[in-house]
Amino acid sequence: MRSKFLPFSQPSITKADIAAVSEVLRSGWITTGPKAAEFEQKFCDYIGCPGAVTLSSATAGMHLALKALGIGVGDEVITPSMTWVSTVNLIVLAGAKPVFADIDRDTLMVSPSTIEECVSLRTRLIIPVHFAGAPVDIGPIRQLAHQRRIFLIEDAAHALGTHYMGEHVGRNGTSIFSFHPIKNITTGEGGMFCSDNQDLLDRVRRLKFHGLGVDAYDRHTQGRSPQAEVLEPGYKYNMPDILAALGISQLARVDEFNRQRTRLAMRYRERLAEVDEILPLSDPPYPIKHAWHLFIIRLDTDKAGLSRDQLMSELKQKNIGTGLHFRAVHLQKYYRESMGIRRGMLPNTEWNSDRICSLPLFADMTAEDVDDVVNAIKEVLKK
Numbered sequence: 001m002r003s004k005f006l007p008f009s010q011p012s013i014t015k016a017d018i019a020a021v022s023e024v025l026r027s028g029w030i031t032t033g034p035k036a037a038e039f040e041q042k043f044c045d046y047i048g049c050p051g052a053v054t055l056s057s058a059t060a061g062m063h064l065a066l067k068a069l070g071i072g073v074g075d076e077v078i079t080p081s082m083t084w085v086s087t088v089n090l091i092v093l094a095g096a097k098p099v100f101a102d103i104d105r106d107t108l109m110v111s112p113s114t115i116e117e118c119v120s121l122r123t124r125l126i127i128p129v130h131f132a133g134a135p136v137d138i139g140p141i142r143q144l145a146h147q148r149r150i151f152l153i154e155d156a157a158h159a160l161g162t163h164y165m166g167e168h169v170g171r172n173g174t175s176i177f178s179f180h181p182i183k184n185i186t187t188g189e190g191g192m193f194c195s196d197n198q199d200l201l202d203r204v205r206r207l208k209f210h211g212l213g214v215d216a217y218d219r220h221t222q223g224r225s226p227q228a229e230v231l232e233p234g235y236k237y238n239m240p241d242i243l244a245a246l247g248i249s250q251l252a253r254v255d256e257f258n259r260q261r262t263r264l265a266m267r268y269r270e271r272l273a274e275v276d277e278i279l280p281l282s283d284p285p286y287p288i289k290h291a292w293h294l295f296i297i298r299l300d301t302d303k304a305g306l307s308r309d310q311l312m313s314e315l316k317q318k319n320i321g322t323g324l325h326f327r328a329v330h331l332q333k334y335y336r337e338s339m340g341i342r343r344g345m346l347p348n349t350e351w352n353s354d355r356i357c358s359l360p361l362f363a364d365m366t367a368e369d370v371d372d373v374v375n376a377i378k379e380v381l382k383k
């Protein structure tokens with residue numbers, strides 16, 4: 001057994017990261033300013049998208065996007081239930097109705113057909129999720145949204161470094177990335193809103209800072225009027241330069257991080273192939289580049305004679321941390337009760353929600369760590 005606990009995730013922070021943050025701390029300007037602007041530019045260059053806005057989180061980006069698109073009472077928004085709760089919470093807080101599309105059983109992603117089944121005359125927006133580092137089948141989904149005049153926002157929180165049909169996710173259309181500490185790069189907390197729609201970019205940029213046309217840095221240093229006017233009531237969702245400097249430093253290493261994540265994921269796949277009770281996910285059938293944000297397994301609970309929750313707690317006793325991405329949103333108390341939900345409505349989502357578990361995966365992990373995890377799983381299953 002491992003003597004030291006292996007966490008499910010851990011950020012990779014180098015001396016260069018610390019130096020970049022220290023430089024900002026010593027500079028006299030620590031909130032949103034030149035580093036945030038530089039991070040936006042470098043992020044655009046990496047993704048290949050025309051414009052990006054730094055934010056305090058991906059959740060903030062989703063909130064502003066819903067606001068900018070005017071989503072509210074009477075509107076329906078299609079999204080998976082197999083997602084982080086933030087998206088669904090925001091839809092409800094906006095007064096709109098979430099409509100849950102089921103997922104493919106083996107990729108955990110919505111498909112053009114599961115989305116199409118949910119479309120109604122009230123559908124205003126579709127929010128598909130690029131799951132675990134693989135891309136959703138965005139081509140036909142974009143076509144469907146375009147034909148029905150429905151907005152599309154890609155949840156790319158798992159998808160930094162993910163390619164679909166040879167292009168980075170988020171290159172076209174509108175997408176949101178997250179820099180929470182478990183994501184492929186981190187700023188502590190943070191997010192990026194990317195779009196090829198200039199009006200939407202301008203609106204999000206304004207809404208993230210009180211609805212002023214400019215942010216504090218513009219007012220102090222760019223010679224604009226210090227009495228910037230409120231063009232509409234906005235929020236306070238800007239990313240400080242302390243964090244943006246970390247983002248710039250991390251972005252420079254994202255390909256290196258993802259190469260290591262890929263090596264580790266391949267070793268998991270190889271070593272777990274011999275464990276009958278463990279079902280890995282499948283790669284989607286179209287051309288992709290996987291960012292390996294998460295390595296998710298499903299426990300064949302019948303064959304194993306134990307539950308997923310038991311597996312997670314027994315692994316913890318063996319000093320192996322795990323995660324759960326995600327517990328289906330529609331089965332959580334508020335949504336069950338407020339939406340009159342019964343089990344059976346989303347069979348693939350529910351089947352996976354009961355069986356999935358995310359194994360440790362982060363750039364500073366080693367092949368030996370993977371072997372420790374696999375050996376611990378084998379020991380738990382043998383009992």
Ligand SMILES: *Cc1c(COP(=O)(O)O)cnc(C)c1O
Pocket residue numbers: 056057058059060083084086087129155157158177178179180190191
């Ligand atoms: C992490 C995550 C988010 C939210 O990101 P934050 O930056 O924490 O707000 C949204 N969607 C998915 C699928 C995520 O995994």
